[in-house]
Amino acid sequence: MTKSILIDPSDVRKRTVLKSVEIPINDYVPDPALEAARYRRENLLRIFRDMAYIREFETMLDRIKKEGVYEGIEYNHKGPAHLSIGQEAAAVGMAYNLTPEDFIFGSHRSHGEILAKSLSAIHQMFDDELTEIMANYMDGKPLRVVETFSKHTNMKELAVDYALYGTLAEIFGRDAGFNRGMGGSMHAFFPPFGVMPNNAIVGGAADIAVGGALYKRVNRKPGIVVANIGDASMGCGPVWEAMMFAAMDQYRTLWDKEIGGAPPIIFNFMNNFYGMGGQTMGETMGFGILARVGLGVNPEAMHAERVDGYNPLAVADAIARKKKVLEAGDGPVLLDTVTYRFAGHSPSDASSYRDKTEVDLWRVQDSLVSYREYLKENGHADDAQLDAIQAEIKERIIKVTQAAVSLELSPRVDTSVDTIGGMMFSNQFKDRMADGTPEVLIPKDESRLKTTLAKHRFGLKDGKPLPRLQCLTYAEALFEAMIHRFYEDPTMIAYGEENRDWGGAFGVYRGLTECLPYHRLFNSPISEGAIVGTAVGYALCGGRVVAELMYCDFMGRAGDEIFNQMSKWQAMSAGVLQMPLVLRVSVGAKYGAQHSQDWTSIVAHIPGLKVMFPATPYDAKGMLNLALRGTDPVVFFESQRLYPEPEILVEGGVPTEYYEVEMGEPALRREGSDITIVTIGATLYRALEAADELQARYGLSCEVIDARFINPLNYDKILASVRKTGKVVLASDASERGSFLHTIASNISQLAFDFLDGPVAVVGARNWITPAAELEDAFFPQKEWIIDTIHERVLPLPGHQVTTVQTNDEILRRYRLGV
Amino acid sequence: MATVVTMPRLGNTVESSIIVRWIKQKGETVAEGEALCEVETDKATLEVPSPVSSTLLEMFFAEGDDVPVMTTIAAIGAPGENVESLRPGGAVSAVPAAAPAEPPAGRQPAAEQSSAPAAGAEVPVVGVSPRARSLAKQKGFDPVGLAGSGPGGRVIERDVLAALAARPRMTPLAQAMVSKGEFVAPPKGSGAGGRITSKDLSPAAAPLPAAMPQPGAEDEVEVVPVRGVRKVIAERMLASMQTTAQLTLNTSADARALLAYRKRLKNSPEALGLQKVTINDLVHFAVSRTLPLFRDLNALFEGDQISLYRAVNLGFAVDTPRGLIVPVIRRADRLSLRQLAAEASRLAAACQDGKASPDDLSGGTFTVTNLGSLGIESFTPVLNPPQVAILGVSSINLKPVEVDGQVEFVPHLGLSLTINHQVVDGAPAAHFLQALGQNLAQLDVLLAL
Numbered sequence A: 001m002t003k004s005i006l007i008d009p010s011d012v013r014k015r016t017v018l019k020s021v022e023i024p025i026n027d028y029v030p031d032p033a034l035e036a037a038r039y040r041r042e043n044l045l046r047i048f049r050d051m052a053y054i055r056e057f058e059t060m061l062d063r064i065k066k067e068g069v070y071e072g073i074e075y076n077h078k079g080p081a082h083l084s085i086g087q088e089a090a091a092v093g094m095a096y097n098l099t100p101e102d103f104i105f106g107s108h109r110s111h112g113e114i115l116a117k118s119l120s121a122i123h124q125m126f127d128d129e130l131t132e133i134m135a136n137y138m139d140g141k142p143l144r145v146v147e148t149f150s151k152h153t154n155m156k157e158l159a160v161d162y163a164l165y166g167t168l169a170e171i172f173g174r175d176a177g178f179n180r181g182m183g184g185s186m187h188a189f190f191p192p193f194g195v196m197p198n199n200a201i202v203g204g205a206a207d208i209a210v211g212g213a214l215y216k217r218v219n220r221k222p223g224i225v226v227a228n229i230g231d232a233s234m235g236c237g238p239v240w241e242a243m244m245f246a247a248m249d250q251y252r253t254l255w256d257k258e259i260g261g262a263p264p265i266i267f268n269f270m271n272n273f274y275g276m277g278g279q280t281m282g283e284t285m286g287f288g289i290l291a292r293v294g295l296g297v298n299p300e301a302m303h304a305e306r307v308d309g310y311n312p313l314a315v316a317d318a319i320a321r322k323k324k325v326l327e328a329g330d331g332p333v334l335l336d337t338v339t340y341r342f343a344g345h346s347p348s349d350a351s352s353y354r355d356k357t358e359v360d361l362w363r364v365q366d367s368l369v370s371y372r373e374y375l376k377e378n379g380h381a382d383d384a385q386l387d388a389i390q391a392e393i394k395e396r397i398i399k400v401t402q403a404a405v406s407l408e409l410s411p412r413v414d415t416s417v418d419t420i421g422g423m424m425f426s427n428q429f430k431d432r433m434a435d436g437t438p439e440v441l442i443p444k445d446e447s448r449l450k451t452t453l454a455k456h457r458f459g460l461k462d463g464k465p466l467p468r469l470q471c472l473t474y475a476e477a478l479f480e481a482m483i484h485r486f487y488e489d490p491t492m493i494a495y496g497e498e499n500r501d502w503g504g505a506f507g508v509y510r511g512l513t514e515c516l517p518y519h520r521l522f523n524s525p526i527s528e529g530a531i532v533g534t535a536v537g538y539a540l541c542g543g544r545v546v547a548e549l550m551y552c553d554f555m556g557r558a559g560d561e562i563f564n565q566m567s568k569w570q571a572m573s574a575g576v577l578q579m580p581l582v583l584r585v586s587v588g589a590k591y592g593a594q595h596s597q598d599w600t601s602i603v604a605h606i607p608g609l610k611v612m613f614p615a616t617p618y619d620a621k622g623m624l625n626l627a628l629r630g631t632d633p634v635v636f637f638e639s640q641r642l643y644p645e646p647e648i649l650v651e652g653g654v655p656t657e658y659y660e661v662e663m664g665e666p667a668l669r670r671e672g673s674d675i676t677i678v679t680i681g682a683t684l685y686r687a688l689e690a691a692d693e694l695q696a697r698y699g700l701s702c703e704v705i706d707a708r709f710i711n712p713l714n715y716d717k718i719l720a721s722v723r724k725t726g727k728v729v730l731a732s733d734a735s736e737r738g739s740f741l742h743t744i745a746s747n748i749s750q751l752a753f754d755f756l757d758g759p760v761a762v763v764g765a766r767n768w769i770t771p772a773a774e775l776e777d778a779f780f781p782q783k784e785w786i787i788d789t790i791h792e793r794v795l796p797l798p799g800h801q802v803t804t805v806q807t808n809d810e811i812l813r814r815y816r817l818g819v
Numbered sequence B: 001m002a003t004v005v006t007m008p009r010l011g012n013t014v015e016s017s018i019i020v021r022w023i024k025q026k027g028e029t030v031a032e033g034e035a036l037c038e039v040e041t042d043k044a045t046l047e048v049p050s051p052v053s054s055t056l057l058e059m060f061f062a063e064g065d066d067v068p069v070m071t072t073i074a075a076i077g078a079p080g081e082n083v084e085s086l087r088p089g090g091a092v093s094a095v096p097a098a099a100p101a102e103p104p105a106g107r108q109p110a111a112e113q114s115s116a117p118a119a120g121a122e123v124p125v126v127g128v129s130p131r132a133r134s135l136a137k138q139k140g141f142d143p144v145g146l147a148g149s150g151p152g153g154r155v156i157e158r159d160v161l162a163a164l165a166a167r168p169r170m171t172p173l174a175q176a177m178v179s180k181g182e183f184v185a186p187p188k189g190s191g192a193g194g195r196i197t198s199k200d201l202s203p204a205a206a207p208l209p210a211a212m213p214q215p216g217a218e219d220e221v222e223v224v225p226v227r228g229v230r231k232v233i234a235e236r237m238l239a240s241m242q243t244t245a246q247l248t249l250n251t252s253a254d255a256r257a258l259l260a261y262r263k264r265l266k267n268s269p270e271a272l273g274l275q276k277v278t279i280n281d282l283v284h285f286a287v288s289r290t291l292p293l294f295r296d297l298n299a300l301f302e303g304d305q306i307s308l309y310r311a312v313n314l315g316f317a318v319d320t321p322r323g324l325i326v327p328v329i330r331r332a333d334r335l336s337l338r339q340l341a342a343e344a345s346r347l348a349a350a351c352q353d354g355k356a357s358p359d360d361l362s363g364g365t366f367t368v369t370n371l372g373s374l375g376i377e378s379f380t381p382v383l384n385p386p387q388v389a390i391l392g393v394s395s396i397n398l399k400p401v402e403v404d405g406q407v408e409f410v411p412h413l414g415l416s417l418t419i420n421h422q423v424v425d426g427a428p429a430a431h432f433l434q435a436l437g438q439n440l441a442q443l444d445v446l447l448a449l
Helices: A032-067 A088-096 A111-124 A127-149 A155-171 A204-218 A231-235 A237-246 A290-296 A312-327 A356-364 A367-377 A383-405 A449-453 A474-486 A528-540 A552-566 A600-604 A617-629 A683-698 A716-725 A740-751 A773-778 A783-794 A808-817 B107-115 B130-138 B157-166 B172-179 B228-243 B256-266 B279-293 B337-352 B426-441
Strands: A103-106 A195-198 A225-230 A265-271 A305-308 A333-338 A493-496 A521-523 A545-549 A581-587 A610-612 A634-639 A667-670 A675-680 A702-706 A709-711 A728-735 A761-765 B003-006 B016-022 B035-040 B045-049 B054-059 B066-068 B072-077 B246-254 B299-301 B306-308 B314-316 B318-320 B323-325 B366-370 B389-403 B406-420
Touching: A032 A088, A032 A111, A032 A155, A032 A312, A032 A367, A032 A383, A088 A111, A088 A312, A088 A333, A088 A367, A103 A111, A103 A204, A111 A155, A111 A195, A127 A155, A127 A383, A155 A383, A195 A204, A204 A225, A204 A237, A204 A265, A204 A528, A204 A552, A225 A231, A231 A237, A231 A265, A231 A290, A237 A265, A237 A528, A265 A312, A290 A305, A290 A333, A305 A312, A312 A333, A367 A383, A449 A474, A474 A617, A474 A634, A493 A528, A528 A545, A528 A552, A528 A581, A545 A552, A552 A581, A552 A600, A581 A617, A600 A610, A600 A709, A600 A728, A600 A740, A610 A617, A617 A634, A667 A683, A675 A683, A675 A716, A675 A740, A675 A783, A683 A702, A683 A728, A683 A783, A702 A716, A716 A728, A716 A740, A728 A740, A728 A783, A740 A761, A761 A783, B035 B072, B130 B157, B228 B323, B246 B256, B246 B389, B246 B426, B256 B279, B256 B406, B256 B426, B279 B314, B279 B337, B279 B366, B279 B389, B279 B426, B318 B337, B389 B426, B406 B426
Parallel strands: A103 A195, A103 A225, A225 A265, A265 A333, A305 A333, A493 A521, A493 A545, A545 A581, A581 A634, A610 A634, A675 A702, A675 A728, A728 A761, B314 B366, B366 B389
Antiparallel strands: A610 A709, A667 A702, B003 B072, B016 B035, B016 B066, B035 B045, B054 B072, B246 B406, B299 B306, B318 B323, B389 B406
C-alpha cells in the first residue's frame, strides 16, 4: 500500500547535499591474455565474422541503393536503407552475451543489430530448435526459398543464410521476408531469435522495450531486454517517460520480492553523435556526455556508463556486467555506447554537416580494421584465415541477394486480393493469453462483486426510477468485466494513473486493489506516452493488458504510441504479433477545454484500431468483455457523464453472468417509422429526449440507433432504418468538423441515396474549446439542436419555433470563419 | 416574354429540316398562323406558321441552314425585348453571328448563381428528394411542379403522397389518357361520385384561360402543336369512334400458368435467350394460336367487303415519347415463342428510337394493347380500323374463386375485347375470349401447338 510509505516533513525539509554516484567513462581495459582465456579463439573469430557479415550486408545495400548494382546483381530498391556501416562492433558486442530469450528492440538503423543478435542466437541454439523455428515460422515460407540456394554443411550455416535472407527479403518488401514485407528496412524483426520490433519513430522502441521487460518480470520469463536507441532519442519525451516508468521505486518497495524487482531493461544508446545532421554533443543537446543523464533518473544513476563501442569486447563485457545488475532486479541500466557511422543518415545524405577530416579520423580506427589487427597481433588468426572468412561471407551474401531480388523466388504479397486487409486485425478470441493460475489475493466471490451482483440490474421498476445507490451503474458494469478477465487470464495486468487504491479517478477499479497483487494492478507515473507504449510492449510479447488514460484529452500525450505503435504492429508483423491491449479512455465533461473532448474521430482515422464507445451499462460490460477476450488493440471510450447511471434501456438489465456484445453491431434503442437518429456515446440520451418531444408535439415517430462501435461497424441496421424512414440525423459529442459522424453520413448518402427524403444531417459539438461547465449546453448537442436541425434541414415541423440556429446559412457561416 | 418558334418535326423519321426561305424579315409584324418561313425535308416543303401575333425579333438561322427538329429557329415578341437568351447553343449554322464561340448568354446568370458564395441563399432550383422521386416514378407520377413542403421548398415524400391522395378518381380510360400527358383532368368529373371520365378531359396543349386566371400563368402551360404522330393518332381515333360500332366485352383469365411459366423462363439458362420473355409476349403467343380458329375476328372491314385472314399479323401498341405507335408482328402464328418475343422486342425498340419502317407499321389484322403494367384493371380499347377487333390486356389481380367449397384467391389477368359490331357479333367474340382465356390458363398445353 502506498499509505505505508510515509513522507516525513522533518526528513524532506532537512538541510543536506545530494552526493551522486560516479559515471565510468570507457572503463574497459583491454587485456589480450585475459580475453584469450575468457573468449577462446573460436569466439574471438566469430566476433570478427559477425562484424564482417554486417559490414558486407550494409555495403551491399549501399551499392544497391546508390548504384543499383552489387556484384553484378542489378536492383532498384525504392524503400529506405539507413545503414550502420561503422557501427558493427557496437552491435556485435551488444549481442555477444545475450541469450536467445533476451530481447532487443531497435531503431530505424538496426540491420546490424538484427544480424548480430540472430547470429548470436543461432550460435547458441541447438540444431533441432533451429530446425523447428525455420520449419514453422510463416509455415516455412522463408525456409523454402533459402533451401533453393543455400550452400551449407550444417544446420547453423543454413540458419545463417536464413537470417540473412529473411532480413533482406523483408527490406525488399517480399512475401518471404520475416514480416512478409509489411515492415521493411526500418521495422524488420524476428522474435524467435529475440529480435523484437524495430521502430522508425526516433526513441519509439524505448517504452515498448520497457513493456517487454515488464512482461518478463510479471510473467517470470527469463532474459533481459535491450532497447537500442540513438543518442538523439534522448530529446524525445517518451524516452524519458520510459526511463521514469522503468525506474519506479515501487518495484522494490511495494511489489512482492518474489517478482524479482525492476523490469530488466537496458537503455542502450547507440551514440553515433548525430541525429540525422544535428550534433547531439555540442549542438542539439546539453548533456555533453550522454551517460550523465542517468544521474537525473534514480540514485543508482541507472548504473550508467560510457562504453567504447569501437571495441566489441568492451561492449560485450559491459552487457555481461549489466545483465547481472538486471537479474538482481536493480535496473534500469543506461549505456552510452560510443560509435560512429561512416555512411550517411540515408542515401540522400551528402554529409554536409560534418567534415571529411572527422570521418577519416574514425576510419583510421575502423573497428573491422583494428579488431582484425588485434586478432593477428595476438596470434588468433592470420590474414589468410581472415580473408577466407570474408570471402565466404561475400559468397553467402551474393547468393542471398540474388534470391531476394528475384521476383520469381521472392514474390511480393498479392495485393489483388485483400491480403493486407487480412493482416490488420488478428480477430481472435482467447480466454487467457497463457496457461496458469491467475495470481489473486482473495476469492472472487469475496470481492466487491458481492455488492455489485446484489444491486438492481435494471434501473426502472414499472417505468419509475429505482434509488440510484441500489442500482448497478455503468462504472460498476465495467468493474464486473474487468474482474472477470483478471480471474481468468494470468497474464492480464492493468495500470494507469491512480489505478490502485483510488481505483482510477472515477472508481471503476474500486475493489480490485483488494483482489490483485501489485504487479497486476499498479499506479504509473503521469506518463501517458509510457503508459500506452509499455502496454504495447507488454501485449506484443504475449500478455493481456489494460492501460487507462484518465481523460480522452490526454491521448495527445500518447499520440505516437496510439497512432503508430498500438495500431500498427499486428499488421507490420504480418500477423506474427498479437496486440491484446485495451486502452480505456474516459470522455470527460465539466472540466473545460482540456478535459472534455470526445476524440473518437481521431482514432477512427487510424487504421488498425478497434474502437468502441458503450452508452449503457449493459454495453459497458458486454463490450468490455468482448474487448478483453480479443487479441486486437481496442480504444475503449467511456463517458464520465454515464459512470453513475443505471441501465434503463436494455430490458432485463445487466446480466450477472458473462456475456458479450456482438462485434461492430449497432443497437436499436427505439423503433420508429418517420425519422432515424443515429448517435455515438452519451448523446444517445439527448436523442431519446428529442425523440420523445418529436413524438409528443409533432406526432413524429423516431427510430433511435446507438452505433456504439466506431470500428468495425456494421451498417446494415442503420441502412435498413434509413431505407424505411428516408430521413436521418446523426449526433455525438465530438466537435462537428471532421467528426466520424460525417463518415457515417457520407456512407449513408452513398448506400441509401434513392431512399433519402432529405440530406443526411450531422449534429456535433461546436468547433470551439469546451467552455466552463455552466456554458456546456452551448457547446454539446442538446435535444433542441436535434429538433431544430430536423426542422431546418430535413423535415419542416408545422408550427415549430426554433430556439437554436441550425440552418444551411449557419453551416456556411461557421465554416467560412473556421469555427 | 418572347415566344419561340421551333423547327417542327415533319414526320416520324425526320431529324432535321432545311430553312429554304425566310418569308418574314426581322422586325416585321406577323399575325398568328401567318407563314414565317419555308422549310424542306426530303419529302416535302412546307411553311412554318407564327404561333402568335407580334413582331419577328430574331432569326437564329440563315437560309440554307440544316436545323435539327425541335430547335428554336426564331423569336417573336414585343420590339426591344432581348431574345439572345433564346439562341440555341450547339446548332450548326452558316450565320457567323451564331457561331458557338461565345457561350449562350442565357447560361451566364445561372453559372454565377451556382458559384456565388451565398449559396445558402435560396437557390431557385426546386429540388425533389431522391425518395420522393422514386415514389413518384413508382406511381407513374411527375413530381416536378409540386409545391414542396421540405426545407427551401424541396419536394419530399409527403408531398408526393399528398398529391397522390388528392388526385381525382378517374375512369381507367381517363387515367390512361392523362398518364400519357396529352390530356389534363379537371378537379371534379361528371361520372358517378365525381369520377373523371374521358369526356371530362381537355387536351393538355389547349390554353385554359378560365382555369388559370393568375398573372404569369402562360409560363405554366406548354403549347404543343398537333403534328406528326399525334396528328395521325388524333385523326384515326376520332375516325375509329365515328365510323365503327364498337362493343367491348370484359373477362379475366386464370393467370397461374402464365406466371409460373414466366418464372421458369426467367430462371432458364441465359443461353436459351428466354429470360426476357414478358407476360405480354405470352399473351401474344396465346392470341396468335387462338385467333386462327376465330377468323371472324382476324379480319379487315373495308366498306363493301370483309377480308378474313388465315395468317395472323399481330399489331401491338407501343407507348413512345411521340405517342402511340402500333408495329406489326408478321405471321405471328408461325413464330415460336422465342421468335415472337424477339420480334416484339425489336419492333418496340425501333418505335422508341423513331426508326420503325412503314412496313413495320402496316398490315396488321388484329391488335393487342396492354395497360396491365400500369395497374389498369379494365378498359375499353379503341379499334384500329379497318381491323374488326382489338384485345386490351389489364393487370393481374387476385380474384376469389370457389374451390371445393372454399374461397381461394387466384391471380387473374384482365382481358377486354373491343369488336366492330358492324361485322362481328357478340357471341363469336365471346367464344374467342373464352377460348383465349382457357388457352392462357393452360399455356403449357398450348405451347405444344
